[in-house]
Amino acid sequence: MTDQTSLQRGSAQALTRRQAYELRLRRRSTTIAAGSTLAVVLAVVLLVPLAPGWDAVKRSFFNGEVFAKTFPGLLDAFLMNVAIFLWCAPIIAVLGLVIALFRDVRSPALYPLRLFGAIYTDVFRGLPVILVIYLIGFGVPGLGLPRPWNSPYIWGSLALILVYAAYVAEVIRSGIDSIHHSQRAAAASLGLSDGETMRYVVLPQAIRNVAPANMNLFIALQKDVALLSFIGPVEVFRQAGVYKSLMANFTPYVGAAVIFLALTIPATRYADYLMNKQRRRQS
């Protein structure tokens, strides 16, 4: 409000010396930024086609005909990614929260939970996702389980859940640690138990504080669903591979990339926006 009124006053009257100076400065930076961006874009557009292999690359990666023919099929396959994501995400959120709480228990009787939480997060944050997917996705069905319990969808999803819950747990725990101990003291002084203090005072604030960080994790999860293709499920990456073999052309991979970006770029931007909003509120 005060900004607006001062702006209006500024435009109604002549600019002050400082305002005029800052305006000049702003115009100058805008011109320079536009100029340098234009130069880089021109260089790419003009120079890349001069490369000796450009025509071959264009034919095998940016073939409009292949793109148009395969894109609908890729979109269909992407629904599988979305489905896997949708059933993994809530389980990850709950398991991550539970593991985070395990690591905060104080009672000596529950020490095994605390120890389990620590080992769990260490192990699953220490392994490459693809390795966990291989070990669980090939290992567990190898036990000779009957259908449907030998499905790679189940065990691949479990691998993603185990790994991502470890990351979510660490993020939530950092959120819990970020709540000032005076909040716990205030709750305790009113007669709330440790559990009630956690549930009504610490956790609601902690989870809100780390929401942007968790969003980034779920964006990463959406991408890592593609790793399940290595143990069987036909999702968008695998489908793109099928089209590639059929048409002897790499354009379907570009199509798959476009689909991923259409989802992840807005989501990342939104997470950044949340994070900035939070930073502004805290300062």
Place this chain on the structure above:
Amino acid sequence: MAKLDLQGVTKSFGDNMVCRGIDLSVDEGEMVCLIGASGSGKSTLLRCINLLEPIDDGRILLDGLDISEPGLNPQPIRARIGIVFQSFNLFPHMTAAENVMLAPRRVLGKSRDALEAPVKALFDRFDLGQRMHHYPDQLSGGQQQRVAIIRALAMQPEIMLFDEITSALDPELVGEVLDVLRQLRTEGMTMILATHEMAFARELADKVCFLDAGRILEEGPPETLFSNPREDRTRAFLKRVL
């Protein structure tokens, strides 16, 4: 029998001995002010009375019951002793009214509906009826501190502890918070204040205790302690702050 009786209370943090054997007796309806330099042990003493800090040695008796007994469940005791902190410590994700209702709901098991009227009455009593559905960051420092006082009062405590509750406030907001204390005083609340507001202590306290290096060096009615202190150190302290 005294409402609250401290006998030889000691408390250290590591090698730092903050309370070195404090004896203090507070009667029902009495208002006791603790004065002294920063680090003299006032805040720690209040936190010990509320059992937020376990004491190392000595005893704290509430109505003759030893509440400093190691292993005692502190929750029911804390519910009987309210404390208000220098930095308000309101819960930022709850409105003022939700802050006040939390403990009565979860600890005393009262329903939201049953609390509606008494909580509204509490806010009105301290002139905050218009603000009860605001979040803490929408309130001024003075209003936040008054909400913190209401939050403690909602548990209907038998004793209220105030830990330098005006020290974090802008000077023009101190008055409204002190008015709340005046009001509680006339209603006969038993209160212990750690404070730097000497004029206020002089006006209202039944007893003033001067703490120095973890001991109560001198105590007495405010007229005596402020006008005619016995100890050199009390005199030196008062000379600095008055």
